[in-house]
Amino acid sequence: MAKKIAETPLMKQYFKIKGQHPDAILLFRVGDFYETFSEDAIVTSEILGITLTRRANGSASHVELAGFPHHALDTYLPKLVRAGKRVAICDQLEDPKTAKSIVKRGITELVTPGVVMSDNVLTNKENNYVASLYQVSKDLYGLSFLDISTGEFLAGEGDRSYIDKLLVDYAPKEILIERNQKSQLCLTFKISTYTYELEDWLFSYANNYQRVCRHFEVKNLKGFGIEEDKTVVIVSGAILNYLDLTNHTQLEHISSLRMLNEQSYVRLDRFTIRSLELLQANNPGGKSLLDIVDQTLSPMGGRLLRKWLLSPLKDLQEIEKRQCVVSYMLGSQDVRARLRMRFCEIGDLERLVAKTAVGRITPREMVQLGVSISIMKPVKDMLFSTDDKVCMSMAEEIDPLESLLEKITTTLVADAPIAVGRGKVIADGVNQELDDLRDLSHSGKKYLDNMLLKQQEATGIPSLKIGFNSVFGYYIEVRNTHKEKVPESWIRKQTLVSAERYITEELKLYEEKILGAEERIEILETQIFTQLIDLVKRYISQLQKDSSMIAKLDVLTSFSEVAALYQYNRPQLDNSFELYIEQGRHPVIERTLPSTDPYIPNDITLDNNKQQIVIITGPNMSGKSALLRQTALITLLAQVGSYVPAKSAHIGLVDSIFTRVGASDNISMGESTFMVEMQEAAGILNNITDRSLVLFDELGRGTSTYDGISIAWAIVEYLHNASCGKAKTLFATHYHELGDLADKLDRVYNYNVSAKEVDGKMLFLRTLIPGCAEHSFGIQVAKLAGMPRDITRRAEQILNFLEGDKSDKENAVSGAKLVGKQKKRGKQQEEAYQLSFFQLDDPLLEDIRRELLNLDINSLTPIEALNKLDAVQRLLRGH
CATH class of the missing domain: 3.30.420.110 (MutS, connector domain)
Incomplete structure (x- = not known):
């Protein structure tokens, strides 16, 4: 088929160019359209949703075809790239009108998902690596x-x-x-x-x-x-x-x-970044930490903030430098407001500089580059006017580049178009020839009016007209009644029914000049604009430094803006091994709660020598997970250089933050929830140091109760006794048995998030208090969730039966003995429970038993589980 398609000259050219990048979609310019052929056309039509057609191509062959207008490239190109496609753009390299044979074409740009300059593909506040x-x-x-x-x-x-x-x-x-x-x-x-x-x-x-x-x-x-x-x-x-x-x-x-x-930088693994929701919320419609603390106004600042959140500092001196700027800007509201106003004007200086370097900047973008440069001097002056040493040192790094700014502003018009040839680009007074050509172009009607008047007077023909058409160009039209008055020097060009059309030497010269003026204007503007680009290229290094400094200032003023908006305070950091947070709050949850439900702050104290491990118990929905996350986020924000959502905070520098929070699986790789849980836990335990902050939430719940308790117990012991470091740890759990560890290990302490049952209803106080919770209140939470009353009543009966006698726990001398006895008793109770329900001589109950045992619990969704329970309940009621 390829041979048949290649029979036409156009397709021969197409396949030759396609062979340069066979793995890319080739956008082949044909007239006013970009066309795709064969497999490219099929893929392109599916991605873009455009019509796929077929075209006869000689010898009973056909070729698939899909295309779009060339001016729509910025609309369609991003869709192809975001679909993970490489795109080769093939343009016409000569004017089709002057081409002697097939138009010369060539690839002018190869765009890939990672190598792209188009604003329509790029995201303002994200890098594209x-x-x-x-x-x-x-x-x-x-x-x-x-x-x-x-x-x-x-x-x-x-x-x-x-x-x-x-x-x-x-x-x-x-x-x-x-x-x-x-x-x-x-x-x-x-x-x-x-x-x-x-x-x-x-x-x-x-x-x-x-x-x-x-x-x-x-x-x-x-x-x-x-x-x-x-x-x-x-x-x-x-x-x-x-x-x-x-x-x-x-x-x-x-x-x-x-x-x-x-x-x-502080070590943050992928699990920690995901569970703390630093850049992206885990649930649709949720908010991430970035969403809350991003008050940056420039694209460069937005991109830098993302990097800072993922790379908290370990250098105390560098952190304190950032804090100094945040502190000054927080206390100097007028300076902060004026700086932020300037940041709104700057645009994406970093990417404008890159476009200049590759010769892709447009006249309009060059004007924006000039506007960006123009804010450097006022920013520099504002920083110098402060009494803060760090601010003044940042001012010294900024170069206003005043000579370059003057060149840009005097060369370009303020409202330059997006491309040369689409309007006036170069300002008046830059080039004399250009000015003369513009005068000629703009004063053409006046010149022709004067010529017409002169010819009317010279010939005595009052009805003379000067016209223009694309075939003959400019002409003088004389009605037949006056043609005897036409001078011999005029040259007849066209005869009409009632008139004759002529040209003169003067008119011919004018035509050549006026028709060449527009073309010459475009050539001159292109030359002057190209020279300006070459000039800007000499300043790329300093422009990048200026851009970097503006980005840093933007992030730091953003931190001060957040502190002012949300009542954050400056944390104290040092090289100690202590972590104390007074009235800490979760930065995201407190901003998303209804105004009628204020966030309850809590204190947290951890240190390597006394209170290294805190075991936190309490019911679901009481705020255990939020407490863990807020501790990590406050620590992270502090080491980024930001103020924090707490009344006060004393943080000894950490070198790593590890979290095992939330359930997840990787079924496609054959890894269950519990396997992923254990992998993440192993990754933490193999990398802890004296300066690690570790957060475990419900560790071990992915397996049986007794296995889970055993693993959680052993991990707490390991964290306490590990020779590789005494990692500060918060361990949230429903396994109340772990509370016994506080009596056995001297740096383990019990706390619980308080909750009360009042008249059969749950009251969540969300306050952290010493001691181990007595109950998980799971059935009460089920009631709040709307679980059918028959189920919760039956659950209470089963719970009372399973809890049984607790004397074994009181007499246990070790955690291992406790777990073993509980497991043995639990099996006996489970068997007794099964006898009481399933070993009745009833075919219906036997069917229910079989169906329940065949359920795949791991793949069952909550809705499916409720539906199954409802079906069982209806069967029993009917029976």
Whole structure:
């Protein structure tokens, strides 16, 4: 079929160009449309929802066809890229009117999910990274990230857990993998992102060392600190090689390579990021921490805030610098308001600079770049006017670039269009020839009126008219009654029924001049605008520094704005091992509760030497999970440099925050809820240090009660006695038996979230008090949930039966003996319970028993469970 399709010259050209990037959808410019053919057309029509047609193509063959108008590219391109497709844009490289044969065409841009510059594809406050991943040895991997839209280039190396964290933190849209490693790496890191395979030579150390040196125009990589770091060189060079393959050659804005250092930031694994809902809520319609604390006004600030939340600092001095700025801005409302007003004006300076570097900036965006530069001086002056040393040091880093600003503002008109040729771009007075051509173009009617008047006087023909058409151009029309008065120098061009049309030498010269003026104007404006782009390119490095400083200021003023809005306070941080939070609140829950239901604050005290582990009991819905999460979020916000939702907080620096909160599974990988729970717990216990903060919520509930108690008991003992560090731990549980550990281990304490049953109804006080809760109130919570009354009554009967005699617990001498006795008694009670219900001589009950035993509890949804109970109840009532 391909041979038949290729018989036409157009399709021969198409397949030749398609062969350059066979794995990409080729948008082939034909006249005013971008067309796709064959398989590309089928895929494109499905993604875009456009019509798929067929076209005869000689020799009884046909080809599928789907296209859209070229001016709709910005509408359709994002949809293709978001669907995970690579898109090659093939444009006409010459004017079809002047082409002697088939129009010359070529690929002008290759867009991939990770390499994209289009504003319609990018998200304002999120980076768009392409990553390069490579395995060097059994547990050593290299990983680099590049956002071509901002020029940010990062690289690092580490073990599986660290690389996994980086993949979660930076969330690349595309991952480059060496072909032979793909299957193993995708399995190891559970990669679901779009991946692209590269040949092994593109990960060659020797080749990539030279490629990185060539890009940065250096002889060696000592200045980047990676001269001996082969892993980082391999993955960094692979990304640069990929840019070569995708025809991205203008890369002046990628001016540095920053190393990712695991030791600089608090460790947050993927489970912690998910359970704390830092960037994204786990439930539809919910809010994340980012949603609450993001008061940034610039896209750069928004992107930086996301990075800061995922990378809290461990350097006390750097944290205090951030706190100083937040403190000053909080106390100087006028300065903060004026700064934030400026941030609203700046636009996305970082991406505007990147577009300039690659030659993709439009005249309108260049005007916005000028506006962005114009705020630098007032921001710098405001910072210098403060009495804060950190603010003044930040001011010193800002360069107003006044000469560049003057050049931009004097060269461009304030309302420049989106492209040269779509309106006036260059201001008057910049180029004399351009001004003359504009005068000629704008004064054309007046010039022709003067010419007509002169010719009427010279010929004595009052009815002379000057006209224009696309075939003959400009002409003078004379009615037949006056044609004898026409001068001999005039040249007849057209004869009409009642008139003749002529041209003169003067009119011919004017026509050439006026018709060439518009074309010449566009050429001159293009030249001048290109020169301006080249000038701005010289300032890329400083513009990126200015952008970085504005982003940092935007985040810090955002922190002060949040503190003012929500009554946050400055935490005290030091290098101690203590953590004390007075009247702490959950930053998200307190903002989403109804105004009639205020959030109840609580105190938390943890330290390595006295109160290392706090076991928290209490009923469901009492606020145990919220208490755990708020402790982690307050600690995290403090080490990001923000104020915190608490009356006061004293936080000894932590180096890692680990959470095991909430139920989840990974059925597609054959991992049950309990397996995932144990994997996450193992990941925590294998990595704790003296400065870890550990949060466990309902650990062990994914298995039987007795197994769960045993595992939870052993984990608490391990955390208390571990030689690798005394991690500060909050352990929320329904296993009241764990309360006995406070009598056996000297750094374990019991607290409970108080609740009362008043007249058969639950009253949640949500206040943390010393001691272990006596009840879980599970049946009372079931009543609140609307469970049918017959079920809750029967549940109370069963509970009383199962609880039985508690004398064993009082006489137990160890946790292991306690669990063993309870398990034995529990089995006896279970058997007794089963005899009382199922061993009656009744066929109907036997059928119910069989059906219940065959239920797959793990896959049963709550609604399905209630429906089953309802069906059983109806059968029993009918029976």
